[in-house]
Amino acid sequence: MHVGQELTIESIRQAAKALQGVTVMTPLQESVYINDLLGARVFFKLENLQRTGSFKLRGAYNRIRQLTPEELKRGVIAASAGNHAQGVALAAGLVGTTSLIYMPEGASLTKIESTRGYGADICLFGETFDDAYHEAERVAQETGRVLIPAFNDPAIIAGQGTIALEMLDERPHLDVLVVPVGGGGLIAGMALAAKEQNCRIKVIGVQTDSVPAFVLSRQEHHVVEAHGGRTIADGIAVKRPGDLTFELVEQYVDDVVTVSEHDISRAILIFLERTKLVVEGAGAVGLAAMLAGKIPLGLGTVGVVVSGGNIDVTLLNRIIEKGLVEEGRQVHLKTTVGDRPGQLARVLRRVAELKANVIRVEHERWNPQLSPAEVAIQMVLETRNVEHVQQLVTKLREDGYDVEILN
Missing domain, CATH: 3.40.50.1100 (Rossmann fold)
Structure with a gap:
């Protein structure tokens, strides 16, 4: 198939044959924890384990x-x-x-x-x-x-559509496919392949709130450009859908929803902690949409594309720290004590009695807002949950410490 020819299920099957020995057959796996959390049966197509760390190959x-x-x-x-x-x-x-x-x-x-x-x-x-x-x-x-376009090309779309063939070969009775959406090449190819095999299957795309180009375009019934902001899902931060991909999405895709940066961060953390998978922002939007209630889970068995795992380590570290804070598993406190021997030890001893673990302590004398007789103490503590944080702060205040949460 050359550019300009009609895109068909047969062209996707030809792409699948050409990719044998080039790409790997990525797992389609479920997580007991996530199934229990959502109350649904969900299978994740792990393209984060593909060569190059994403489906794009x-x-x-x-x-x-x-x-x-x-x-x-x-x-x-x-x-x-x-x-x-x-x-x-x-x-x-x-x-x-x-x-x-x-x-x-x-x-x-x-x-x-x-x-x-x-x-x-x-x-x-x-x-x-x-x-x-x-x-x-x-x-x-x-x-x-x-x-070589990223999405708006028949051969590109056909290659991405091979994911749907693999998923439905392994699990023919999937009722819903949830697919990340940037420029639309992935969902266009997958939706065409899926609907040609099972016209009843639902295909739902997911974008970030920050760059909802397809959502806006579908509302207007023609391609429009989104003027979005920054997002941790950089892989789908495409302002303008392709003309070809938009046409295919309009024809084959049932719905496109959006998720927040908070939703995406939470999904990345769940993948990391509960399934031991490193997933980038774009790859996590499918799970994020389900966690946020954007995907109707009563439709049956769900297949979700985890499109990539190429996340910068420094960003991942920030997501982990932010997630721990939001769950009450880490807290950053500040208090002021008298600048006398034993005061720091006294505070830390009380923290230990309250079952919090000290990760980092900073002892500050030179802040101009402090009197010469005072010293500021900042502590990063490991805690159990939000209730434990509140208990810790309350007890320290009862002991006379003017505690401020710096998170």
Whole structure:
């Protein structure tokens, strides 16, 4: 299949054959904890365990494998926040051509280095995916490199649609598919593949509140651009849907919902702590939508695409700390005591009696708001839950400490 041909279930099946030996058959697994939490049976398609850490290799390879010998000599170019970049870089290397990738200046350092590790040349440009894409388009015209779109291309869409084939081959009786939505290539391919096999299956997309491009476009019944803010789901932070993907989503997708940054953070933490899986923001939006009550769970067995696991370690650390604070498992306290021997030890002894564990202590004398006879103490404590935090603060205040929560 070449660009411009009609996208069909047969083209998706051809892509699946081409991907044999290139991609891995990722697990479709359930979690007892999450099933109990949601009161539903949910299967997660773990594309975070795919080569390059996301599903993007599927579409990229399916497109690049069809280049002519002349096109392969010129090389390929792409724009991406990270996952498509890695897919293109690896696919280009597999077929023997070169790749040049434009990425937003704020792209994850992990994704930048991983893309470079697959052999691509990297250029950072603009603040968003769309900025990088427009620059990649310009450079493609100047250099003759073949532009590999992230989503708005029949071969890309066909490659992504192979995920639905795998899921339904393994679990033919899935009633609902929940799919992350950025530019729409993944959900377009999956929805077409799923609906062609089972017209009754429900396909629901999930976007972030920060960049709800498909939600807005569906409301207006034509493609519109979202003017969104920052999001930890950078892999789906696409301002404008593709014309082709929007047409397919309108035809095959039942609904598109949005989730908050808080919902996404909570889902990432649950994946990490309860299933031992590292999942990036875009990959966590399906679980986030279910936790937030955005997906009707009475529809039957649910299949959720965990689209990627390429999350920056520093961001993951911030999400963990924020999640622990929100659950009352960590608290940052400040109090003032007299600047006399034994006062710090007295506070810490009382904290230990109240069954909190000290993670970090800072002892401050030089704050100009303090009198010469005072010292400020800041403590980061490990606690059991929100009730334990409240009990701890109450007891310390009863002991005469003017305690302030700094979270």
